[in-house]
Amino acid sequence: MRVMAIEDYGIEHLRLGERPVPEPRRGEVVVRLRAAALNYRDLEIVRGTYHTRFELPLVPLSDGVGEVVAVGDEVRRVKAGDRVAGTFWQCWTGGDFDPSAQAQQLGGPLDGMLGEYVRLDAEGLVVLPDAIGDEDAATLPCAAVTAWQALVTEGRVKAGDSVLVLGTGGVSIFALQFAAMSGAHVVATSSSDAKLERAKALGATATVNYRTHPDWAAEVLRLTGGRGVDHVVEVGGPGSFAQSLRAIRPGGQINVIGYVGGAEGLINPLDIFRRRATVRGIPVGSRQSFDALLRALTVSGTRPVIDRVFAWTEAREALQHLASGRHVGKVVLRF
Missing domain, CATH: 3.90.180.10 (Medium-chain alcohol dehydrogenases, catalytic domain)
Structure with a gap:
């Protein structure tokens, strides 16, 4: 072979x-x-x-x-x-x-x-x-199961929640789709206005260009009326984590998945304490999560x-x- x-x-x-x-x-x-x-x-x-x-x-x-x-x-x-x-x-x-x-x-x-x-x-x-x-x-096996594990299996996302997805790579786009399937409001970030338009077509309710808004957490807070989001799908790594913490509501969730923005950086655990944040690492997901995802895709028609x-x-x-x-x-x- x-x-x-x-x-x-x-x-x-x-x-x-x-x-x-x-x-x-x-x-x-x-x-x-x-x-x-x-x-x-x-x-x-x-x-x-x-x-x-x-x-x-x-x-x-x-x-x-x-x-x-x-x-x-x-x-x-x-x-x-x-x-x-x-x-x-x-x-x-x-x-x-x-x-x-x-x-x-x-x-x-x-x-x-x-x-x-x-x-x-x-x-x-x-x-x-x-x-x-x-x-x-x-x-599906890696990126989609990861997004499902983060938002559904672990995060228990529900209708009316707000979800922040960073970028438009595989995990982030799946997270956008699954959040929209669940009736959540989705804020998507990218450095490309064309990619943000694509995100809107897939169900994002708001977008942020992080080149135009380097302090993108402040823009997310503005878009959510100062409240912050319930969930962050954090794929950027240490370089974006501090802003993700600022972007969540008190008691919100950050699902740490990747480090496409680099593996180096400092994280102050006191900031997690102050935000009362739930921070969890997502190591993809189990076969059980994969089977649940397949059932959801079959029923919803999402592809x-x-x-x-x-x-x-x-x-x-x-x-x-x-x-x-x-x-x-x-x-x-x-x-």
Whole structure:
């Protein structure tokens, strides 16, 4: 089978090669890939800038969809012919997150989805509804489940709440869509007026250009009548966290997800105390959250925002597009 693997760090070192088609072991299945999608984490792993370096060579990408073609002993949940997506954490089925799952992440340290076939734990799969196509479903395992976990599973967002989403990347756009699905008011930020117009079309009720308003927290407070928002989907990292704290209402929630604005910065815990803020880290989500998300998408008809689709062998070009920051929503690979 053909795979693309990281042989050394850097997008230019992502190489197309050949490997044997895997055989399923006990409790495992083999899936023939149909579509995959990129996340910021994948870009960092390929570049070698992720906070953890994994053993190379490594097949990257956590998100993919395909058809089960072989089933190992003692597998009961799925069968050959089922259309499935892998879960980001191969062993987190539900309940509280178990730190021992750290060794079971697809796309590092486990080989991921950038190949024609992949071997997966049968417990680390969801069966996909017919209503959600391959390319749409491929965008869900990391970014969409993260946004769902933050706002719905953990945040209990409800109609009438206000939600602040930072930027227009994958997690933020999913968060905008899920908040709008729940009847919440959404404030979206971006440095691009064109992207903000896109956010409005997706359901944002207010927008802030953070280049025009460098003190964007003050603008968010103005837009909410001085009250602040109930929820922040914080993907910027330490550089934006202080403003996120200022933008929430007293007792509001900040869901810490990423650090696209940089990993360096100072956070004063007294500011959290003064705002009576609930701050939680969101390590994607469980299989249970993924299943709940699929049910919601099936009923609501909401579908992911896909920016561009590349052939899977054009993964280097797709990663460069993701790195450019020009995208709105998800970048997908077709097999």
